[in-house]
Amino acid sequence: MPGSPTDTAPGAALPTAARAAALTKAFGTGETAVLALDSVDVRIARGRFTAVMGPSGSGKSTLMHCLAGLDSVSSGQVWLGDTEITGLKDQQLTRIRRDQVGFVFQSFNLLPTLTAAENITLPMDLAGRKPDRAWLDRVIDTLRLRDRLHHRPAQLSGGQQQRVACARALASRPELVFADEPTGNLDSRSGLELLGFLREAVDDLGQTVVMVTHDPGAAAHADLVLFLGDGRIVDEMAAPTAEAVLQRMRLFSAASLHPPGSGPGPVRDTGAEPRP
Numbered sequence: 133m134p135g136s137p138t139d140t141a142p143g144a145a146l147p148t149a150a151r152a153a154a155l156t157k158a159f160g161t162g163e164t165a166v167l168a169l170d171s172v173d174v175r176i177a178r179g180r181f182t183a184v185m186g187p188s189g190s191g192k193s194t195l196m197h198c199l200a201g202l203d204s205v206s207s208g209q210v211w212l213g214d215t216e217i218t219g220l221k222d223q224q225l226t227r228i229r230r231d232q233v234g235f236v237f238q239s240f241n242l243l244p245t246l247t248a249a250e251n252i253t254l255p256m257d258l259a260g261r262k263p264d265r266a267w268l269d270r271v272i273d274t275l276r277l278r279d280r281l282h283h284r285p286a287q288l289s290g291g292q293q294q295r296v297a298c299a300r301a302l303a304s305r306p307e308l309v310f311a312d313e314p315t316g317n318l319d320s321r322s323g324l325e326l327l328g329f330l331r332e333a334v335d336d337l338g339q340t341v342v343m344v345t346h347d348p349g350a351a352a353h354a355d356l357v358l359f360l361g362d363g364r365i366v367d368e369m370a371a372p373t374a375e376a377v378l379q380r381m382r383l384f385s386a387a388s389l390h391p392p393g394s395g396p397g398p399v400r401d402t403g404a405e406p407r408p
């Protein structure tokens with residue numbers, strides 16, 4: 133594939149929040165080795181909402197973990213902002229990750245004994261950092277958590293708990309927020325609301341979000357969708373709609389059932405409609 137698949141994407145002129153070059157990640161050795169990422173080149177533009185999609189086992193979580201410095205790479209390079217994180221010592225990596233990355237997981241990962249407010253500031257408290265009060269207030273208001281701050285997780289709905297998890301990820305104003313299937317445990321209304329908040333975090337708060345999802349409707353909230361297949365970025369789509377994403381995924385599964393030469397293969401985007 134010539135160059136990075138995101139070189140021509142909208143946002144190519146924006147600064148870079150994270151980048152990988154020839155990123156390869158193998159698990160295991162010998163006959164049981166699995167190539168989870170196969171020489172991936174990717175650039176995540178700052179201030180954009182990027183979704184990562186692909187079949188189960190295509191490498192989505194591995195890509196996210198490698199970009200976030202949570203997992204080592206087998207070869208290739210990864211940068212967070214301007215800093216190359218491949219080759220850093222554990223201590224330096226932990227500090228960079230703590231300062232520059234926020235995470236939202238499918239299972240909200242809140243501490244049950246702490247209030248919402250305490251959960252939100254916990255990572256900063258552990259790091260001995262004082263939150264920027266004005267920023268924290270904006271995050272709390274954007275996520276409409278003001279009147280829930282003194283509740284414990286068990287006293288909150290699933291959607292509210294995930295909003296607290298989002299606020300926790302945004303609290304330190306990280307370079308990059310990674311969300312791994314953040315709507316996976318939410319009913320559709322709470323899921324939609326959460327996606328709306330992630331969108332607002334990008335549009336109104338200027339954050340950068342990378343979200344792994346299986347749901348074309350969720351991916352449609354992003355500015356750009358990256359499609360993974362067998363550890364490679366096989367396509368991308370700007371200004372996605374749920375319909376166009378679904379259609380693209382159908383093409384991919386048809387292509388994997390009918391390899392090149394025996395049927396239609398993946399095609400580049402021509403029909404993505406602009407966001408309304």
Ligand SMILES: Nc1ncnc2c1ncn2[C@@H]1O[C@H](COP(=O)(O)OP(=O)(O)OP(=O)(O)O)[C@@H](O)[C@H]1O
Nearest residue numbers: 159160166168186187188189190191192193194195
């Ligand atoms: N710790 C590990 N040890 C061995 N193999 C692993 C490990 N983690 C992931 N893999 C393998 O790497 C490949 C990519 O896995 P990954 O979890 O990144 O896929 P995914 O696209 O996120 O899948 P899903 O949608 O099912 O979560 C898979 O074949 C998986 O089995």
